[in-house]
Amino acid sequence: MYSRNDIVTHILKNKNNTPKPASSLCFAPANIALVKYWGKRNTELNLPITSSLSVSLGEFGTKTQVLLSNKDELIINNQKFASNTEAMQRLIKFLDLFRQTNNQYFKVECTSNIPMAAGLASSSAAFASIVQALNDLYQWQLPMSKLSILARIGSGSACRSLWQGFVKWQKGKRKDGMDSYATPLAQTWPDLRIGLLICDSQPKAISSREAMEITKRTALCYKLWPQNVKESMPLVEKAIAEHNFALLGQTAEHNALTMHAYMLAAAPTICYFSPRTIEIFHKIWGLRKEGMNLYFTQDAGANVKLIFQQQDAEFLQKTFPEIKIINPFI
Numbered sequence: 001m002y003s004r005n006d007i008v009t010h011i012l013k014n015k016n017n018t019p020k021p022a023s024s025l026c027f028a029p030a031n032i033a034l035v036k037y038w039g040k041r042n043t044e045l046n047l048p049i050t051s052s053l054s055v056s057l058g059e060f061g062t063k064t065q066v067l068l069s070n071k072d073e074l075i076i077n078n079q080k081f082a083s084n085t086e087a088m089q090r091l092i093k094f095l096d097l098f099r100q101t102n103n104q105y106f107k108v109e110c111t112s113n114i115p116m117a118a119g120l121a122s123s124s125a126a127f128a129s130i131v132q133a134l135n136d137l138y139q140w141q142l143p144m145s146k147l148s149i150l151a152r153i154g155s156g157s158a159c160r161s162l163w164q165g166f167v168k169w170q171k172g173k174r175k176d177g178m179d180s181y182a183t184p185l186a187q188t189w190p191d192l193r194i195g196l197l198i199c200d201s202q203p204k205a206i207s208s209r210e211a212m213e214i215t216k217r218t219a220l221c222y223k224l225w226p227q228n229v230k231e232s233m234p235l236v237e238k239a240i241a242e243h244n245f246a247l248l249g250q251t252a253e254h255n256a257l258t259m260h261a262y263m264l265a266a267a268p269t270i271c272y273f274s275p276r277t278i279e280i281f282h283k284i285w286g287l288r289k290e291g292m293n294l295y296f297t298q299d300a301g302a303n304v305k306l307i308f309q310q311q312d313a314e315f316l317q318k319t320f321p322e323i324k325i326i327n328p329f330i
Contacts, residue, residue: 001044001175002044002045002175002176002177003044004044004045004097004153005097006176007045007149007153007176007177007178008097008098008150008153010176010178011142011146011149011150012098012140015138015140015142016138016139016140017100017138018100018138019068019100019137019138020136020137020138020139021067021068022065022066022067022068022137023064023065023066023067023133023134023136023137024065024133024136025063025064025065025133026063026064026065026129026132026133026136027061027062027063027064027129028061028062028064028124028125028126028128028129028132028158028161028162029056029057029058029059029060029061029125029161029164030056030057030060030061030062030114030122030124030125030161031054031055031056031057031124031125031157031160031161031167032054032055032057032194032297032299032305033052033053033054033157033160033297033299034053034054034055034236034248034251034252034255034297035051035052035053035229035232035233035236035251035252035255036052036229036255036256036259036299037050037052037156037157037169038050038212038215038225038259038262039212039215039216039222039225040156040212040213040216041171042175042177043213045152045153045176045177045180046152046153046155046156046177047171047172047177047180048156048169048171048180049171049216049225049226050171050225050226050229050230051168051169051170051171051229051233052157052160052168052169052171052229053166053167053168053169053185053233053236053237054157054160054166054167054168054169055165055166055167055192055194055328056161056163056164056165056167056328057114057194057196057326057328058164058326058327058328058330059113059326059330060113060114060125060196060324060326061112061113061114061125061129061161062110062111062112062114062122062125062126062128062129063110063111063112063129064108064109064110064111064126064129064130064132064133065108065109065133066106066107066108066109066130066133066134066137067106067107067109068104068105068106068107069105069106069107070105071105072088072091072092072095072105072106072107072108073105073106073107073108074087074088074091074108074110075107075108075109075110076110076111076112077110077111077112091108091130094127094130094153094154095108097153098134098138108130108133110126110129110130112125112126123154123155123157123158124151124155124157124158124160124161125158125161126155126158127151127154127155127158127161128151128158128159128161128162129161130154131147131150131151131154131158131162132147132162134150135147144162144163144183145181145183146181147162148160148162148181148182148183149177149178149180149181152169152177152180152181152182157169159180159181159182160182162182163182163184164184164328164329165184165185165187165188165328165329166184166185166187166188166189166240167182167183167184167185168182168183168184168185168237169181169182170182170183185237185240187240187241188329189240189243189328189329190310190327190329191243191309191310191311192245192307192309192310192327192328192329193306193307193308193309193310193312193313193325193326193327194305194306194307194325194326194328195305195306195307195308195316195320195323195324195325195326196303196305196306196323196324196326197280197303197304197305197306197320197322197323198303198322198324199274199276199277199280199302199303199304200274200276200301200302200303204272204300204301204302206270207300208299208300211263211266211270211272211300212300214266214267214268214270215262215263215265215266215270218266218267219262219263219265219266219267220265221261221262221265222262222265225258225259225262228255228258229255232251232252232254232255235247235251236248236251236252239251245293245309246293248295248307249293249294249295249307250295252295252297252307253295253296253297253307255297256296256297256298256299257298260272260273260298272298272300272301272302273302274302276302277298277302277303277304280296280304280320281296281304283319284296284306287319292312292315293308293309293312294306294307294308294312294316295307295308306320306323310327313325
């Protein structure tokens with residue numbers, strides 16, 4: 001069994017271990033999966049059971065700077081986190097992998113414009129930006145594939161947040177996970193839009209990590225998940241290559257609802273839907289019956305992400321005044 005420390009040591013072998021006083025300011029976008037990542041074959045290394053494919057959220061994400069300090073500190077949006085908080089403990093565990101001496105400490109300053117732990121991929125943007133900042137701090141000059149692996153160790157979907165646009169995370173087969181990293185797709189889609197509808201900005205009651213493990217362990221139907229992804233992935237890739245919007249939307253929406261169906265079948269049941277979430281679903285289905293090309297996806301949280309085209313942006317802005325419209329390909 002490979003440990004996280006084994007992998008980090010391997011990647012950083014013969015790399016510089018003398019940091020600068022501070023890193024540059026590094027940005028990583030949040031991302032939403034059109035073909036979901038749900039379930040791990042290895043929890044220590046965050047190795048997925050299936051591949052996944054995402055699209056970035058443009059300017060929505062996290063900017064991070066890492067500085068040397070006399071103690072570990074985490075500051076997000078000018079709020080300092082106590083040492084006993086879950087976020088701080090998770091960060092310390094991650095930073096432990098990179099310390100060159102026992103008395104080396106880091107101050108991590110993040111600015112994020114997305115709600116934290118609310119199903120909007122905040123951890124993916126955070127860990128991707130932290131890894132980039134560490135790469136700059138130590139001047140490792142690592143290739144993107146290695147940065148993707150390091151980000152994955154912090155948070156699985158963070159491996160996809162090093163790029164804008166469409167990104168595919170290959171599940172890999174190796175036990176050490178060195179073939180499990182993300183790569184960007186060459187295709188762009190200038191007219192594609194993602195709309196964020198925030199139904200609940202508060203931290204969710206159960207983390208994605210815990211919900212994933214419960215679903216995998218207790219939902220009898222979960223054994224069908226790899227087959228669902230196997231069918232969804234080529235359809236989404238075909239839709240992207242051909243700019244077939246209906247195929248993209250139908251496949252992404254079905255993949256998301258299948259994931260949530262498995263969560264509902266878990267014991268105990270995991271339900272991330274809020275009344276507002278369900279209301280939005282019915283509104284979207286109603287508009288689609290009227291002829292609008294409009295779809296959605298949902299991750300582990302109550303919030304809904306609309307998938308639509310630029311031609312419908314003005315109408316949807318009026319229909320959902322609170323919507324945040326994102327062009328992933330600016």
